[in-house]
Amino acid sequence: MSMQFINLTENIGSEVIGVNLAEPISKDDMNKIEQQFNNRAVLLFRNQDISEEQHIQFSRYFGELEIHVLKQYLLPENPEILRISNIQENKKNIGISDAGQYWHTDLSYTKTPSRCSILKAKVIPERDGDTTYGDTCFINTASAYEALDADMKQRIKSLKAVHSYTDRYEKMRLAANSQRQPLTEDQLKKVPEVIHPVVRTHPITGRKSIYVNEGFTTSIVDMDPEEGKKLLQDLYAHCTSDVFKYRHKWRVGDIMMWDNCSTQHLAISDYGPDKLRFMHRTTVMGSEVF
Numbered sequence: 620m621s622m623q624f625i626n627l628t629e630n631i632g633s634e635v636i637g638v639n640l641a642e643p644i645s646k647d648d649m650n651k652i653e654q655q656f657n658n659r660a661v662l663l664f665r666n667q668d669i670s671e672e673q674h675i676q677f678s679r680y681f682g683e684l685e686i687h688v689l690k691q692y693l694l695p696e697n698p699e700i701l702r703i704s705n706i707q708e709n710k711k712n713i714g715i716s717d718a719g720q721y722w723h724t725d726l727s728y729t730k731t732p733s734r735c736s737i738l739k740a741k742v743i744p745e746r747d748g749d750t751t752y753g754d755t756c757f758i759n760t761a762s763a764y765e766a767l768d769a770d771m772k773q774r775i776k777s778l779k780a781v782h783s784y785t786d787r788y789e790k791m792r793l794a795a796n797s798q799r800q801p802l803t804e805d806q807l808k809k810v811p812e813v814i815h816p817v818v819r820t821h822p823i824t825g826r827k828s829i830y831v832n833e834g835f836t837t838s839i840v841d842m843d844p845e846e847g848k849k850l851l852q853d854l855y856a857h858c859t860s861d862v863f864k865y866r867h868k869w870r871v872g873d874i875m876m877w878d879n880c881s882t883q884h885l886a887i888s889d890y891g892p893d894k895l896r897f898m899h900r901t902t903v904m905g906s907e908v909f
């Protein structure tokens with residue numbers, strides 16, 4: 620069967636049909652996958668049974684891989700893979716259990732944020748075998764930018780915003796039932812605040828997108844804090860309209876990849892500690908924001 624793409628919604632995402640990521644992919648097909656990814660920002664591959672090494676190898680096609688700052692959640696033998704899970708061993712989580720339960724783009728709090736992330740579903744919470752929990756929502760922030768009115772585009776054109784990992788980490792750490800420990804001096808040094816333009820240009824497609832997110836953006840540079848907060852909230856409300864959104868219902872064996880330049884995502888936390896969830900994530904390095 621030859622490879623096909625089926626759009627998930629009008630503005631975001633395609634499912635890739637007819638590809639087995641456990642087998643070698645021709646250069647031609649890989650180019651088509653990459654082109655589709657750049658155009659649609661989210662790709663879904665169903666029913667994939669790949670090893671950790673194959674996950675890493677596929678991810679490397681898109682660039683070098685990040686090693687996450689929370690080292691305790693990396694696979695010891697393959698540290699390019701970050702565990703996202705509420706499974707516990709010896710009363711300790713084996714992965715990040717509360718990852719991404721707010722709208723964000725991965726690593727926007729770094730100077731050179733990630734190009735894309737590639738998530739593999741290993742265990743999905745379910746009840747009675749038919750209802751699954753822990754969906755992930757994605758929005759296309761390039762489509763959201765294009766839909767802004769001319770006045771708003773003009774207003775945000777030259778603005779910059781502050782992104783912070785520690786601010787978000789502290790909020791999560793102080794939440795009920797959190798297992799997060801205070802960040803060490805060494806970890807803190809690796810995640811200083813950074814400043815990025817509010818409107819970002821995609822380094823490959825040239826499309827502009829809204830690059831502020833509820834998860835990591837803390838303020839607008841050189842703007843009254845209340846006014847900045849209001850502007851950020853208006854932009855978040857606009858970006859998260861249903862028209863720019865795709866909500867993914869996971870199945871074991873799904874692989875989702877998303878573009879961290881032109882999307883945001885949100886992990887829905889609608890399952891308790893008795894329902895297990897386990898994902899493997901690779902994170903591809905990106906370039907400076909402009």
Ligand SMILES: [Fe+2]
Pocket residue numbers: 718719723724725884
């Ligand atoms: Fe994320």
